Amino acid sequence: MSEKTLSCAQFSDTASLIAEVLRQFSRSASAITLDGLDEDRFHSVALPLGKAGYRCIFGAAGHLFVPLAATSQHIVVTATNDNFHFLQPVMRLMREQGHLVSEVSCRDVSAATLAGYLKHCDVAWFEWGDGMVIPASRLPKYCRMVCRIHGYELFQPHLLQANWQNIDEVIVVSEAMKARFSELLGENLPASLQITVLANLTDHQPATQFSARRNPFHLACVARFAPPKNLHMLLPLMQALVRIDKRYKVFIAGRVEDERMYYSFCQLTHTYGLQNNIEYCGVVPADKMAAWYQDKNSVVSVSYHETQGMGIFEAMLAGLKPVAFHASGGLDEYLPNDYLFSDIDAAVAAICAGNPNPQQYVAEGLNLLRQAQLRESYPRLWQPHAHQSPLFSILIPTWNRERYVLPAVCSALNQRDDHFEVIVVDDGSTDSSLAQLAHLDDPRLRIISKAHTNAPDTRNHAVAHAKGEYVVWLDSDDLLHANALRHYRALLARFPQTDVISCAMEKHGSEKQFYAMINHPPATWLHQVIHGNFISNPGSCVRRALYEKVGGYDPAFIRAHDYEFWSRAIGEAQVMFTACCNISYRVHDGNLTGIGKPVDMSWEYRIFSALVQRYPLAALLPGHSNKAREVFVAARREQLRLQSAVDNLCIVIDAINQPLAALTPMIALLARQQDRRFTLLIVADKPLAFVGQPVVIADTLCPQTIADFAQQKWPGQYYRSFLLQPGESEPQPRQAITQLKRAILGDAVMPSLFQRL
Template sequence: MSEHTLAAAHFADTRLLVDEALRRFEGGAQTVILDGLDEDRYHEAAFPLAQAGYRCVNGTPAHRFVRLAHDKQHIVATATNDNFHFLQPVMRLMREQGHLVSEVSSVDLNAQTLIGVLKHCDVAWFEWGDGMVVPASKLPKYCRMVCRIHGYELFQPHFLQANWQNIDEVVVVSEAMKARFIALLGDKLPAMLRITVLGNLTDHQPLARVTPHRNRFYLACVARFSPPKNLHLLLPLMQALVKRDKRYKVFIAGRVEDERMYYSFCQLVETYGLQKHVVYCGTLPGHDMAKWYQDKSCLVSVSYHETQGMGIFEAMLAGLKPVAFNAAGGLHEYLPEQYRVSDIDEAVASITADNAAPEHYAREGEVLLRQAQLRSLYPRLWQREENDARLFSILIPTWNRERYVVPAVCSALTQRDPHFEVVVVDDGSTDGSLALLDGLNDPRLRVIRKAHTNAPDTRNRAIAEAKGDYVVWLDSDDLLHANALRHYRALLAQFSQVDVISCGLEKHGADKQFYSLVNHPPARRLHQVIHGNFISNPGSCVRRSLYARVGGYNPAFVRAHDYEFWSRAVGEAQVMFSACCNVSYRLHDGNLTGVGKRVDLSWEYRIFTALVERYTPQALLPAHSPKAREAFIAARREQLYSQCEVDNLFIVIDAINPPLQHLTSQLALLARQKDRQFHLLIVADKPLPFLGQPVLIADRICPQAIAAYIAQKLPGQFCRSYLLQNAAFTGDATQAVAQLKKSMLGEADVPSLFHRLTA
């Protein structure tokens, strides 16, 4: 394969890097590796490359791009101990459909390289339930994950170490194994996990020319030396057959897994005098099996556990009559009763009976394996929801985000789902955001310009512009993972009643942290909202009609407007949670809310107050007694009030311009206040030592300078500052500060005496 590597550091402009990558592809390169891309530059490069038909298939240690049609998928396959034998027919079917299938070896595979693969594929297939599915399921989830369990894994403890919450679908080969899987997981069985029963695909075909003359005394046994295969049972069977006719001989093909079992088997063969009647042929390659079967008449299976018995059916396709001891695990679901026996006598009777022609068993084996039907069923495990053409609207409100908005929009436009639009609503930006967006050429993108108001009003405009059945929110400083919409479409196909899907988040940048990595099925969750906001707004998927039912965002809530909306929506909506990490969430000084950042929590207090007015205590706290509800609401109100930090209040007096008597009257007014829990700050253009009060020297009232002064005085605390004005006050003047604090909680209007300066 022709590979070309380009160092991103050599290209100051990402467009030049993309142009060079396209030239390399046009020149015959099958793979172009872009080395040194950070998250933002990756998305800026991935969008135009995707438009040209190229996709990233691995992100570690560098981003590897290959040609892949828009309607085809990248499927990653892993297998325990790299045993891809049973998976080969499945991968062949995937490739026949035009998908790119990458076989990933488990040798030297670590968490970082595994994430690099999983983050850039559509589907991850884990063959066997005790291999890479265990560590992969404990990593952040980025793609659809399917695990096929064959049976033996369910009798070992290792598979229980997997986080089955992160697996979308488990495939087992029998109803018996499905029942065991469910029983073993017990109350830890994820409610959202799909469990599907599908037989194995096989490359074996009925022989075009079946050897008509078989040695009726030659028996085949295809089994490895391991306890479940129960090969010691062959010995009494052969003793009974040899008593009938000394020409009976069994040929065993299979590897030795248990040396002690093989040793004891060989010793007993000698003890029973069966050396001429039991022949071990060792491990045979698959392409030699047809020839090996040619002179044999029956296939004997003595296993005590078989889920499907593929070895039995492969022998049938070669024209052999099956004689199988009844086994747990699901064999009875596939093999008809006439070919199953319960004891030595029944086995002897079946083997010594007249056999049908080899062609009969070959045709019957083909019917029983149902390969044509399975080939039509397997693709559902990896194909998109092709019959679902519902439109998603990715909504991106933005204001002065020229540094981040292009990567955000590019990440939205590289979604692997075919049915979506991207709507950017600009809230009157004064930087270069709009000019940068003009450089993105895609018919799915609409940019709406409006006069500057605030964030909730801009979100409402985005909803009004949306055409989709569902909206997906993306902040203009965040990034949307390429599988987000496809993941939501799959969930909506499974849970049609859902109104809101909340997803997992990862912190943007090299220092990864993860949030909200939980899975919960759709439910009414009103009882959770009184404890705080539990729905992540970034990346959330919302049924658009929900806004018509409960109203949009409240423009008065300059902060926590998402929580305020959820507090109304949860009374109507079915809400579910997905651990899929759909959003890379950027933390910076411009966030309205950020981890570790002091914010105005009075908005949460207002939401709580509205909650207890809107809903009954029983609806909010259904599991509590009436007395416990009353106590909880009182304690929660007190807790939220204390978090509002209303006493971190600075009353600012302007002593720069007004005459001295104004200063005296203002100080006298504050001295009469019944609520004295506040800080006084006098701003003057010269020292005022006679006052004995803090004075900030400045030539004008500057909110930024006041905020800096307050941050120095009360570091790490959320504070508010108000300018005391010379205005008339109606009412009890001694209650002015108390009324001001009530206004901070939305319980009163701001008194005319005060003008807000900061926070």
């Protein structure tokens, strides 16, 4: 078996690229890296390869595909300083269950490399809380992230550098450590972060027979030379034992982390005259520890801070008697009080009592460690939630998106969940959008065509055809991350009362921009909606019954129909937020709305007006006086009116198709307006010197001509253009512009004098 690299540039079409990848896999390749695979083409390639049993597990400069069963997870693991010692039994369990485990070294790893793994795995496991979890937590969140904290990290500043909003679950070994972690984060502890107390797994096997070489005077101490291990306390303990019998000797196994501490210990050993009673054995390999324990009688721990004390338990499995000082950190949650001592005299008495029955400690160690139960508990940390329910409906409304719709649909079908449907509703496209999807043969996909109306009506059509308990919205020019549904399923299992989940997203393309969102458990957000739309529609997950309860999208809202829906739903819905980056959002000229684009804010004005009519001000603005509420409403209304840019108004007179005699009264009408904050544009096919107003020369009344003029007048701003109709009369002709602006904001009927261009 071998690894291959293919350059995508040499394949003119995606089908030939896929065929070559499958051919290489069938011949000899165990892994294939595809170079030059952009984000759109990736989804089109990943779908057929996934159905053939191949999965991308890394994507940075190239995308690495390997054979991986659909039931298998890809789990990425890292450990501070590449110390995987405690993680080895966990990784072995992962692999026994058929999962692919990628060990990522901390050495020379870049942000791009780390992101390449995180984007293409199911679960990322960070061993220790002061290493790779810090940079990983500051990257966009794509996968489930678990961090296991062992104890020392909770007393160093590095842990606070991590963005714990992006971590799903923290594992600690004791309730004491859980309390310490919560105390350390304080108000910054995310409400959504799960903190689980779970003991360590161990590879140490219980001894079944005991060597005749066991020496009743030999003691074991498994500890590194680091302050929490408190090894200097061994000196008075050994001094007390040697006074009783000079044959007592302690053997220390562990690395030297603090050279000064080790130097001091060695010097004091001579000062105490214990050089014949204390022996430092250095680091003993894990597979040699069982033999190392054979001639020892008791294991001694003098740590002043110990969480679980795995070294103690591993010694017990070898038949050694535990003698441990009553340290803080959680040791007393695992060891019975009979083995915990708070003074040297008690420890000396326990050691001198001997160890006549080593099998007793083997049996007790097995009972206290509960390894069988742990092997059943650990998989919950990486296994996806059961797929029986709920069904998700991924809804993709589309109109003339032939360039983007195929990768969008493929990204939906690439979901690693297996209980969902994808519904594409085409709003009467006149391009080849539907033809782009013709080759997709997937029972999970339904394509529905309808006559062209508008976006909100098309969304309502999609909801009407959905069968899922929850719908997930995907615009046909965006991409859905493969873990999105699994992430939503996990959240709904934990918070079943949730009606809406809003997610984070990133800007599509090579120049990434991440639009983050903090985690927040489900809540009623009525007090927030009056300040503006705070729920992101792309990628949102919505309980379908909510549409039945509050109604669908208002077809009158050509823009901001999502905000208008949220403004009605917010009074009924429990809304939660997730930092998971489920959407790659594409910005292009054809966006209905877009990040950074000038938009028609008059729709927000209308929604605000409806909000203050629909809900009591006391509910919208709790904790304020009635006077403060009235002041806020007036100020917010004026702010939205200004943002609506109603003064960026271009009134167009058609001098091409109208007789010249009609121009004078039309210009006179505009000259009499009380509101003069508008711009007159006369479009003619020849110069009109007599009108005394600027004239734009054009062959026809073309929208582009008006757009070019408006862009020069209001660069980068939203504007509106209206055609002034000849021969129309109004009850108050001097108020026509005023009434037009009020109509734009929804506060009046549109005057018949004007036709929107």
